[in-house]
Amino acid sequence: MSQQEHIGRLGIDTRKLGMWIFLASEIMFFTGLIGSYIVLRFANLHTWPVPSTVLNIPLTGINTFILICSSATLVLGLASVQRGYQEGLQVGLFLTVLLGSIFLGIQMHEYQELIHDGFTISSSIFGSCFFTLTGFHGAHVFAGVIWLTVVLVRSFLGYFTPEEYAGVEIVGLYWHFVDLVWIILFTILYLI
């Protein structure tokens, strides 16, 4: 089935439109969490610690770099399949899965260090906000890594061609959205 057969009356691939509608709900999901964070932070301005005194900013800076790289490898994979270059798609997807897994590994290491230092989800309001926001984001990255792995396997089975690559494009939309959310979380949780 080619991509043309999925074009609905609006002139858009219905699978892509569905993903954008899902992402719209995700925007509101993360807005709810970030809104709660803002309310709690403003209500506790005097006791709120400077993030850099609690969190490991250089390590998270590297993790942010890794996530940005993973978005780049995925778009290069997509560009490859659009040109009919299967190996490029496979390498791009593999690197994205690898970088996403490294991101999660570093986040687990960060959690371990923080919990070891007594900074837990119940130790302070900052702790609750931090683990809730980064935890939900991490869960999204985890889901993304699993989804990308499935797409990687499908790419080896020859599912994607220059005429049919929606499977790559749609997982890409999700993955870049997760990257975009991290850009915001890194700024408001770690830097401000």
Add this chain to the structure above:
Amino acid sequence: MEETMVHKRPNYAAVFWSLLILTILEIITANAPLAKPLVVVTLVFLAMIKASLVALFYMHLKFEKFIIYLVVLFPLFLAVFLTVMVLADKHPA
């Protein structure tokens, strides 16, 4: 009809390097000896540029049809509205 599916290809490398440089700028700004409100405004501004770059070029929003913009802009408006409203909330000291 074919053109509806094949995206114009943005300069992905330029977007990647921009994101990297903006992240470094953010870390420098966060540690700069500036007034806190100025640091916060600058960091939010830099994060918004980065988020826009990802949405416009990596997510190909720049090349999408108007209906996709509607799907995205409506919750985005609500997101900004909610954030501004909770920011304006008064809290006891």
